[in-house]
Amino acid sequence: MEHIDHLPFIVASYAAAFAVVGALIVWVTLDYRVQRRTLARLESRGVTRRSAAMRSEPTMQQAKEEV
Amino acid sequence: MTLTELANPSRFLAFANRALPWLGGMTVIAFAFGLDMAMNAPNDYQQGATVKIMYLHVPSAWLGMLGWALMSVAALGTLVWRHPLADVAAKAAAPIGAAFTLLCLVTGSLWGRPEWGTYWVWDARLTSELVLFLLYLGVIALWRTVEDPSRAARAAAILTLVGAIDLPIIKFSVDWWNTLHQGSSVFRLGGSTIYPTILIPLLVMALAFTLLFATLHLAAMRNEILRRRVRTFRLMQASAAS
Amino acid sequence: MNPLGALLVRDMRLSIRVGGGALMGVLFFLVVVTLVPFAVGPDLALLKKIGPAILWLAALLASLLALDRLFATDHEDGSLDLLLMSRTPLELVVAVKGVAHWLTTGLPLIVAAPLIGLLLNLDPLAEGTLALTLLVGTPALTFIGLIGAAIAVALRRGGLLLAIIVLPLTVPVLIFGVAAANAAIVGPVPFGTPFTILCALTLASLVIGPFAAAAALRQEME
Numbered sequence: 001m002e003h004i005d006h007l008p009f010i011v012a013s014y015a016a017a018f019a020v021v022g023a024l025i026v027w028v029t030l031d032y033r034v035q036r037r038t039l040a041r042l043e044s045r046g047v048t049r050r051s052a053a054m055r056s057e058p059t060m061q062q063a064k065e066e067v
Numbered sequence: 068m069t070l071t072e073l074a075n076p077s078r079f080l081a082f083a084n085r086a087l088p089w090l091g092g093m094t095v096i097a098f099a100f101g102l103d104m105a106m107n108a109p110n111d112y113q114q115g116a117t118v119k120i121m122y123l124h125v126p127s128a129w130l131g132m133l134g135w136a137l138m139s140v141a142a143l144g145t146l147v148w149r150h151p152l153a154d155v156a157a158k159a160a161a162p163i164g165a166a167f168t169l170l171c172l173v174t175g176s177l178w179g180r181p182e183w184g185t186y187w188v189w190d191a192r193l194t195s196e197l198v199l200f201l202l203y204l205g206v207i208a209l210w211r212t213v214e215d216p217s218r219a220a221r222a223a224a225i226l227t228l229v230g231a232i233d234l235p236i237i238k239f240s241v242d243w244w245n246t247l248h249q250g251s252s253v254f255r256l257g258g259s260t261i262y263p264t265i266l267i268p269l270l271v272m273a274l275a276f277t278l279l280f281a282t283l284h285l286a287a288m289r290n291e292i293l294r295r296r297v298r299t300f301r302l303m304q305a306s307a308a309s
Numbered sequence: 310m311n312p313l314g315a316l317l318v319r320d321m322r323l324s325i326r327v328g329g330g331a332l333m334g335v336l337f338f339l340v341v342v343t344l345v346p347f348a349v350g351p352d353l354a355l356l357k358k359i360g361p362a363i364l365w366l367a368a369l370l371a372s373l374l375a376l377d378r379l380f381a382t383d384h385e386d387g388s389l390d391l392l393l394m395s396r397t398p399l400e401l402v403v404a405v406k407g408v409a410h411w412l413t414t415g416l417p418l419i420v421a422a423p424l425i426g427l428l429l430n431l432d433p434l435a436e437g438t439l440a441l442t443l444l445v446g447t448p449a450l451t452f453i454g455l456i457g458a459a460i461a462v463a464l465r466r467g468g469l470l471l472a473i474i475v476l477p478l479t480v481p482v483l484i485f486g487v488a489a490a491n492a493a494i495v496g497p498v499p500f501g502t503p504f505t506i507l508c509a510l511t512l513a514s515l516v517i518g519p520f521a522a523a524a525a526l527r528q529e530m531e
Contacts, residue, residue, distance in 0.1 A: 006116045006181050013120045013174045017127075020170045021279065024163060028286040035293035042300045146524070198477050205474035212464055221528035222460045226474055229456055229521050233478045236510070240481035243506075247488060247498065 076292045079152060083289040090282040097275035104268035111265065120178040122269055126276035127171035128192075131199055133280065134164020138206070139231040142224035152288075154220035155295070157227065158210055159287035163280060165203035171196050191245035195238050202230045216295060312397050313405045320409035323382075330378065334371040334414035335421050341367040342425050353430040360429035361439050361490035365446075368418050369483060372447055373475055375414045376454040377461065377468040379406060380526065384462050393530055403526070404519040407448075407455045415447040438493035438500070442507060446486040449511040452518030453478050459522035462529055482510050 101122070111118035137160045144153025175193045176186045187193070206223055213219035324331045345363050346356060356363075383389035392402050422443055423436040431439065457475035461467035488503040 009177045009181050010116060010119050013123055013177045016173045016177070017123045017170055020166050020173075024166055024283050027162075028283055028290060031290045032286065032293070035290055035297060038297045039293060039300070042297065042304065045304070146528070198480055201477040205477060208470060208473055209460065212466060212470055218529065222525060225456070225521055225525045225528065226460060229478065229517065232517060233481070236481045236513075237477075240484040244484045244488065 075150075076152060076155070076295075080289060080292055083285050087282065087285055087289070090278065090285060094275060094278040094282050097271065097278050101268065101272040101275040104271055108268045109264050117178055117181055118265060120174050121265075122272045124171055124174040124178060125269060126273045127167045127174060128196060129273055130276055130280050131164055131168035131171055131196060131203075133277070134160050134167065134203075135199065135227070135231065135234065137284075138164070138227045142227040142231075145220050145224040146228075151217070151295075154217060155288050155291045156284075157220060157223060158216075159284055159291050161203060161207050161210060161223075163283050163287060165200065165207060167276075167280070168196055168200040168203055172200060189245070191242045194245070195241045198237050198241070199234065202234070206230070216298070312395065313401060316392075316402060316405050317409050320406055321413055324410070324413040330375055331413040332417060334375045335417045337374065338367050338371040338418055338421060339425055341370060342428060346428075357430040357432075357435075358495075360426060360431045361435065361442075361494065362487050363429060364422055364426060364439060365443070365483060365487045365490065368422070368443055368447060369450055369476075369479060371418060372411075372415055372450045373454045373457075373472060373479075374468070376410065376451070376458045377471045379410055379455070379458045380462040381458075381467060389462075389526070390530065393526065399523040399526065400519045403455060403459070403522045404452075404515075407452050407518065407522075411448055411451045415451055418447065419443045435490070435494045439490045442486050442489045442504065445504070445511055446482055446507050449482045449507075449514040450479055452511075452514040453482070455518045455522040456525065459525035459529070462526065482507070482514075485510060 105119060105122040108119070108122075110116050138157045141153045141157035141160065144150045145157060172193065175190075175196070179188055179190075179193075180186050206226055209223050209226060210219050213222055342363060349355060349359070380389060383392065393399060395402070419440050422440050426436045426439060454471070454475050456478075457471040458467075460474065461471045464470060485503045485507040488498070489500060489507050492498050492503055493500045
């Protein structure tokens, strides 16, 4: 009897947890897609070559600093 | 400066891409075990079946605090070592910590309805969590107000550290205030002694939630690095065009 | 004159003269307290009971809302850069600016509080203790607010953001300030307990506030 009384609140809690976690997962996934797509579009416009070349130098420098 | 920002994060991106499937898998397995144990755990003799809400409430409360602790460590990284990854870690942690604090408040209030007869009681722990939630929202508002990412990171870092100092004081004040106004009839979430039949599922659920936090945080950090890369590309494009 | 003394005099002059906001805080305080009976009804017994809480809340809002221009005006006219470059430690500069701000906006609040308390049916003892708790507690509000003012210095929506980020941090001061004021009037705890903790909070904020605000200004201005 008591069990039935409490059940809606337990179900609501688990539903809330699924909603919050689901929202976080959707946010993270969609955001990832949007950023990847924007990056791909920018790279296809040819911003890549220059920036990739410039990017490799500090990577080396950073690697040296770390050693 | 923005170039060095891209440098180290590239290696981090590779790491995140490799680690995320593993972390996600471990999270799913931990949740499978945790939820199964929580469903089959016996009811508490005082709280009855509502004790099942604790398996969500307690881990969310823990993650809310873990989130702020993580942001504080990242804030030190931002201010002391000026590490761009620390900025990214702090920014990615804020919405996740806020979401779990909100979940803690929602489950606490759903637990309170059958136990206290009302959705909200100015209970000491719930009230502290509410203030923590407000602090999270303040930090997120700050992140969203300052446009330059590294300046936003430094401002948010200082606010985070001040919050880290103030949070224990807030906790103490709210406890004191609560006993002042409620006397001996303080309601407690949980209970003074937790039996192993309840404690073990709770620990497994806490582990599962922590893994979930780690997965989400890593994924959000990856997004943030990509977002910064997009920003850098756009700035380069703009300077090349001019 | 010693640079800190000069800064104190300058800041106080700026806020007292035309265009400064010295008495705005008190005016705001009066307006908020006047509005409360319209919201809760003119029941004198009830107003007496919640009077200290209302006055504390109004003082909290008044001292924080006045803070948002503290560094912003200096930032706009460039004097903040001079302060940053000076040889005087920035922490002390920030602390002196806080003191000047408190003297021109916090202190008038405390002087006005007993008079405004009359509107809420407070008796002399209650007014005395309330003024005492405000005297001890408002510096903490100003110095916690300094951090927010420094963080929000260069932002367009600084005022609202300042309130959002600072108000949750002031929860302990509010709790112990109101508790101390109430303790002297109705009990049940002795006045000393919350009052000493309030003093401790103020002393802690006098240290943490200037350091955090100075750090924020340095980060912001580079």
